[in-house]
């Protein structure tokens with residue numbers, strides 16, 4: 001089964017202030033690497049629909065959504081919140097970034113593909129129910145998860161988040177939702193500084209020291225995430241794919257490499273494949289939907305994201 005890449009031209013039209021690392025060229029870095037590596041011709045491409053208000057309201061408060069609409073400028077760039085800017089094209093980009101993740105779930109549930117990567121921006125995992133934060137407006141992965149639960153009727157959805165920053169918004173949204181297992185690894189202490197020491201069985205926070213090496217990262221994932229995922233038996237696996245823990249990325253101190261992103265992606269892909277060996281179809285994992293979060297060194301981002309996509313696609 002072919003893997004699928006979902007994107008939308010509007011994702012280029014979200015503008016940040018001049019020189020900001022969360023820039024449209026991030027999407028091009030991934031696209032260019034897909035082309036030069038030959039992977040582009042081995043996957044399907046789909047255009048993202050816009051998210052619906054009903055889908056947004058599953059994780060965000062109506063007042064917050066309205067405040068974004070009201071603040072959207074007709075020209076220029078306005079500061080909306082800390083590290084959050086709105087340009088004329090921002091909300092259109094955000095609607096398609098969130099819509100991509102939900103559409104990825106639809107494609108997997110329809111059996112059209114079993115691995116999706118959403119090459120979209122703005123990212124989502126810092127967005128809280130009532131607040132934009134850290135470059136994020138709509139929580140794309142959380143919208144995909146609630147779409148899987150409420151629209152498709154799944155009972156167990158796992159979200160893994162290997163962005164170097166903690167997915168605070170995602171944690172908030174599923175704090176009281178045991179149908180979602182949330183596994184996050186992140187540099188700690190670090191932005192966003194939200195409480196990560198939670199005593200909730202379906203939230204697996206793996207804080208990593210700033211000095212964390214490849215071996216330490218792999219050991220932590222092997223010891224904490226993989227057993228939790230195997231026990232939870234997700235029917236769908238979602239990924240908040242941030243590549244900002246890369247050694248070449250100035251956003252953090254952690255020194256991961258392209259190979260580490262390939263490794264963690266292979267582990268997740270194997271988990272999905274292994275789940276299908278049992279006779280009980282209710283225990284099978286239907287597939288993986290991954291959505292871009294961070295990753296700001298353009299070369300490292302392109303290489304790491306394509307290593308991730310290749311592993312998910314088994315190429």
Ligand SMILES: [Zn+2]
Pocket residue numbers: 163164165242244293294295
């Ligand atoms: Zn990040």
